[in-house]
């Protein structure tokens with residue numbers, strides 16, 4: 001049976017450190033602040049923003065949620081981003097995705113001050129990660145949380161064969177940069193990849209971010225592999241499930257993340273960590 005990589009426990013540990021860092025900043029009169037912009041009422045986004053808001057307040061981080069109706073205009077969202085850019089009490093800004101189709105996500109993300117870009121989506125920060133640059137810059141929170149868990153559970157990365165399924169800007173692409181920078185040999189699959197098992201069966205580290213329940217079974221996985229399930233789906237009975245058939249895959253994997261309780265809680269903890277990073281870097 002596989003070791004379960006416990007995201008809740010890892011998140012609790014990280015949040016304790018973040019709370020101590022917030023307390024240190026408060027002694028200097030600094031309160032970290034995050035602003036989340038949510039347009040419309042995509043159910044997953046509503047849950048995610050509520051969890052973030054709750055966690056931020058618990059850790060002593062100022063949290064502002066700015067909500068717009070689904071028919072919001074580009075100019076008004078843009079104006080709000082400018083306001084947060086100019087607000088000294090806010091050092092982290094996040095525009096929740098997905099956005100309604102009348103809004104241009106690229107333009108909105110590029111309007112965020114790169115020093116306040118807590119999602120690490122601004123092209124300046126994307127470029128720094130891609131270039132493996134030194135120094136302080138934000139990186140996407142889901143991949144960051146995954147790297148933290150891999151390190152905590154001593155999963156070897158350098159010299160490993162890593163396979164990522166999915167190529168989004170939020171998950172797959174930043175994960176590709178982080179693993180490549182850490183000296184893994186990385187293969188990234190998409191929906192047109194012929195014979196995906198050819199890759200997955202040779203993966204020491206398999207990262208799955210597709211958005212389909214039961215996408216990965218034991219037969220797809222190399223014995224002794226580490227499997228990271230990023231997917232968040234509802235199954236036919238309404239329960240939250242990942243992309244990996246957990247019961248089946250845990251028979252062959254050495255280490256595996258569950259859903260819920262895996263990547264999700266670490267994403268939020270990493271977002272809080274990075275909010276405090278940005279506050280410290282801007283001191």
Ligand SMILES: NC(=O)C1=CN([C@@H]2O[C@H](COP(=O)(O)OP(=O)(O)OC[C@H]3O[C@@H](n4cnc5c(N)ncnc54)[C@H](OP(=O)(O)O)[C@@H]3O)[C@@H](O)[C@H]2O)C=CC1
Pocket residue numbers: 142165166167168169170171172189190191192193209210211212230231232233263264267
């Ligand atoms: N736990 C967490 O913290 C987070 C969870 N998520 C979850 O992770 C999942 C992925 O999110 P996100 O990256 O934003 O989603 P996207 O929908 O943007 O991307 C999905 C990716 O999966 C690929 N894909 C779809 N079908 C196949 C297939 N049959 N074979 C190979 N690849 C395939 C797509 O390929 P192609 O590009 O070719 O279409 C695409 O690149 C979702 O379930 C989301 O809810 C997301 C972010 C954070």
Ligand SMILES: Nc1nc(=O)c2c([nH]1)NC[C@@H]1CN(c3ccc(C(=O)N[C@@H](CCC(=O)O)C(=O)O)cc3)C=[N+]21
Pocket residue numbers: 044045047048051094095096097098119141142170232240259260261262263264265267268
């Ligand atoms: N700009 C932007 N940045 C994101 O990082 C981003 C986004 N948009 N859009 C949506 C996805 C999705 N996402 C999740 C984060 C935490 C949980 C999470 O906390 N999950 C818990 C369970 C939550 C529950 O029980 O409902 C778990 O997996 O255990 C889920 C999903 C971040 N995303």
